[in-house]
Amino acid sequence: MKADCLIQAQDLCLERQHKRVLDQVSLTVERGQIVTLIGPNGCGKSTLLRILLGLEKPDSGRVEHQAGLRIGYMPQRLSLEPRLPLTVEGFLKLARGACRQQIDEWLTRLEITAIRQQDIQALSGGEWQRVLLARALLIRPDILMLDEPVQGVDVQGQMALYQLIPTLRDELNCAVLMVSHDLHLVMAATDEVICMNGHVCCSGHPDKVTLDPAYQQLFGQPLAHYTHHHDHQHCLDGHIEPAQHL
């Protein structure tokens, strides 16, 4: 493994109920990189994340972590037991290696100092998301893994989070690996997109990936939500020709 390489996965395969969930998936994440896994529901992106985290074992293939790698993980959701009383501060203190100073710092940074003593059951979706993010950050992670980080958060909150991620990467000098299915917000904050549907369909810089036929087959043409038709198209060599579709 190269010195900058934090996680390296090679030829991961996994079968569940006779269905291929992962097929020969390989990826590497290097320090300073922001990598986004995208793909339709059930394409295996969350499973891949779980294998990279060590929570599940692949049928074949292997995962290597850099020695002493600290992972800050923000789960997609966390079902809370209502009979367990826990304040935000109490929840954050449970993170292994958490210290008071770090907790103070991140509560302030993420602007959630006011809810410090609140019960975690009483938080709004956006507040809870920030608490989970704070928990992932306060162990000074080498890599931040975010599984659908904006679920249940309003659009403004989503924008704010995606703007925050590159800043955090620069500050902590860490890598970020996130799973997402909303492409447009993610694109701007990503160095590399890995487009999955069981196997890796295509990967690379977002600008490149969105033009890849494999990506377009999965997600439609870029900006497909803006439904209008052009009567011409720009070819790669620059000349204009009439539209072929429809």
Next chain:
Amino acid sequence: MTLFTDIWWLPALLSGMLLAAITGPLGSFVVWRRMAFFGDTLAHGALLGITFGIVAELDPVLALMLSSVVLALLLYPLQKTSALSADTLLGIVSHSMLAIGLITLSLTDNVRVDLMGYLFGDLLAVDYTDTLWIALTGIVCITLMVSQWRGLVATTVSQELAEIDGYPVQRLNLMLGIILALTVALAMKIVGILLVSALLIIPAASARALARTPEHMAMMASALGVLAVIAGMAASFQWDTPTGPSVVVAATSIFVASLLVKRR
């Protein structure tokens, strides 16, 4: 020292109070982790353990603790399977073991066995040897729980996050299972097989409404449990009611009262 030998109910009261002190934090975990059925199964299986103890001519307390721990280790993998099937399987194991225990116990007719005592607890049978067993085991259990507290709570909140953090999740779960088995074995003589899980769950459930942190809830559960033991035993002496059930009714009264306390 005559104080300790003259008052015949003192060992029972001390044993009950010590037990309630353990079941505070332990019962909180049982409530948080939804392990009540697991505890019940251990208790039902204990009857079979007693029979084995009698057949093997072992000390009954030792036989009980041994069999409970063995059972906990056997049942442990069940907790990891899906919720529904674990529930059903535990139900099958639990009741068949109770039934087999009752049958085998009735077959060992060479020994006089007080079945009601095992099912509902027998205060008169509690002596200082029991108190000593409970005290020693209690110290070990509570020391273990306190020293591993953060990991245990973290694992309870989210097994996945705890695992990624590097807590020894499997070992902690196993430890809790063994502590539960030991406590159930010890509690049998006080409240009986059928009511053991009541002593675990009811004080913890009562403490929920009053607590803001897990530690607070555990300590509060201990305090309420001790209160229930004192009140239940006092009522039992006063009106000559069976002790185990009296303690449980006292705990239930406290629970009902806790419902009236407005949640902070």
